[in-house]
Amino acid sequence: MHLISLDRIHAAAKELSDVVRRTPLAHSRVLSDHVGGDVHLKCENLQRTGAFKLRGAYVRLRALDERQRAAGVVAASAGNHAQGVALAASLLGIRSTVFMPERATLPKLAATQSYGATVRAEGAVLSETLSLAKEHADRTGAEFIHPFDHPDVLAGQGTVGLEILEQLPHAGTVVVPTGGGGLISGVAAAVKAVRPQVRVIGVQAEQAAAWPASLERGAPVRIEDTRTMADGIAVAEPGEVTFAHVSALVDDMITVSEQALSRALLLCLERMKLVAEPAGVAAVAGILERPDLMTAPTVAVLSGGNIDPLLLLQLIRHGMTSAGRYLSLRVRLPDRPGSLAGLVAQLGDLAANVLDIEHSRISGALALGEVDVEISLETRGPEHREHVVAELTRAGFTVTSER
Incomplete structure (x- = not known):
């Protein structure tokens, strides 16, 4: 080739x-x-x-002869190729039909329509959508615009x-x-x-x-x-x-x-x-x-x-989370007034920003008078995460899990 x-x-x-x-x-x-x-x-x-998709789509459509242009074009895409073909077709005065998966995001659907294409949301996955687009091309005589090949x-x-x-x-x-x-x-x-x-x-x-x-x-x-x-x-x-x-x-x-x-x-x-x-x-x-x-x-x-x-x-x-900027902890506390306030105060001293807190009293692992607290924190990185856990443990808190 x-x-x-x-x-x-x-x-x-x-x-x-x-x-x-x-x-x-x-x-x-x-x-x-x-x-x-x-x-x-x-x-x-x-x-x-x-x-980048507009580049290839426009060059492909511009090369079509008059008969192919008159028949229109069809494409299948989850988003970027769809928008590229839709805009290229609009610029060249060609009718376009774009098949997109049923679960394609609304912004991409709306953008493709705004560029002048007729959008058909069909197919559970892209491979199914692609097959439906090719069937449409065979049935109508429209030119199928492959996304890359x-x-x-x-x-x-x-x-x-x-x-x-x-x-x-x-x-x-x-x-x-x-x-x-x-x-x-x-x-x-x-x-x-x-x-x-x-x-x-x-x-x-x-x-x-x-x-x-x-x-x-x-x-x-x-x-x-x-x-x-x-x-x-x-x-x-x-x-x-x-x-x-x-x-x-x-x-x-x-x-x-x-x-x-x-x-x-x-x-x-x-x-x-x-x-x-x-x-x-x-x-x-x-x-x-x-x-x-x-x-x-x-x-x-x-x-x-x-x-x-x-x-x-x-x-x-x-x-x-991947960069070590979030930390989720489960901490076991005595179920009495002031326990949670003490934990939050300790986290504040450690410069960890509390995002969310949830209590759990139904775990089979809990003893009478204990409560598990699920707490989500914003941290400054992996070293800070480790420091927070170590300092909580040193302060006498029981950390049962972390992620």
């Missing part, structure tokens, strides 16, 4: 010149300190529609790589969130054609990692379970086109845990003031987990920022 050429990516860049934003490259001091060399973020979360899509995504090298010509490593492989394929094709010595590293959520097994086997491998908070990269099987590019051009493929994704999201929000979705921060998580693989200057692609506010609240708490 022929790989996309640098000329095709340059042509895509011209097609996109008045359509997409040239997203900024932001230096990160905290990540640079972690790696021991400069780290920059390519902020595609600030792109139109909130993700097409050379035109790769050419559009490759413009991210061109911009990175224009903004940071001496880049040493480019780290890319990886699902189906459209973004990393395009970025690698652009980067390797201009500066073959640059390392290109893909990052997958370990709970939805089809690429390591596929690369080991030498062909796309389908995985059955893709349950991860990073739904934007939860792809069960690489495509034929993307597999050819990744296997030929990408230097390494690593996986990161859900905890690492949470920590990366919180870091971007708290230290860099950048809102991103879990899939979008996969490259940042990869840098945090494997700094040894990075040759500076390193660029992490922050691929998307479309996150449901309710999920953001959950992930902030999850990320703070």
Whole structure:
């Protein structure tokens, strides 16, 4: 299979010149300190529609002939590809129908509709939604727009790589969130054609990692379970086109845990003031987990920022817990006036912020006249957590569990 050429990516860049934003490259001091060399973020979360997907979608739709345009287009997506196709179709005057899973977040549904698409929320999971979209395309004659496995899509995504090298010509490593492989394929094709010595590293959520097994086997491998908070990269099987590019051009493929994704999201929000979705921060998580693989200057692609506010609240708490910023304790106290006040006073002296308290008097482990208190605290980090538990124990409190 022929790989996309640098000329095709340059042509895509011209097609996109008045359509997409040239997203900024932001230096990160905290990540640079972690790696021991400069780290920059390519902020595609600030792109139109909130993700890089518009680039590939527009290039793909622009290449359609008049007959295909008249028939309309259909796509399936949990969010970012949906919005990219909807906006691209609207800009080109093409009718679009987008299938989204029944449980797709309301902000993504609303955004896709606002870009002019007819949205159909069907299918319990994305694979089922994808099948329904393909059936619709076969039945109506509409052109199915694959989210990643097409050379035109790769050419559009490759413009991210061109911009990175224009903004940071001496880049040493480019780290890319990886699902189906459209973004990393395009970025690698652009980067390797201009500066073959640059390392290109893909990052997958370990709970939805089809690429390591596929690369080991030498062909796309389908995985059955893709349950991860990073739904934007939860792809069960690489495509034929993307597999050819990744296997030929990408230097390494690593996986990161859900905890690492949470920590990366919180870091971007708290230290860099950048809102991103879990899939979008996969490259940042990869840098945090494997700094040894990075040759500076390193660029992490922050691929998307479309996150449901309710999920953001959950992930902030999850990320703070992973970073040692939350502590939940069960403390056994005498069931008499003043016991709880003494515990709270001690926690105040230890500079632990009390978030929630709940009493339990029904445990079979309790003796007569005892009560268990479940208490949630905000702490300053792992060392502070340990200090709080040690000081409570030293003060005579019985800590029966902690997490």
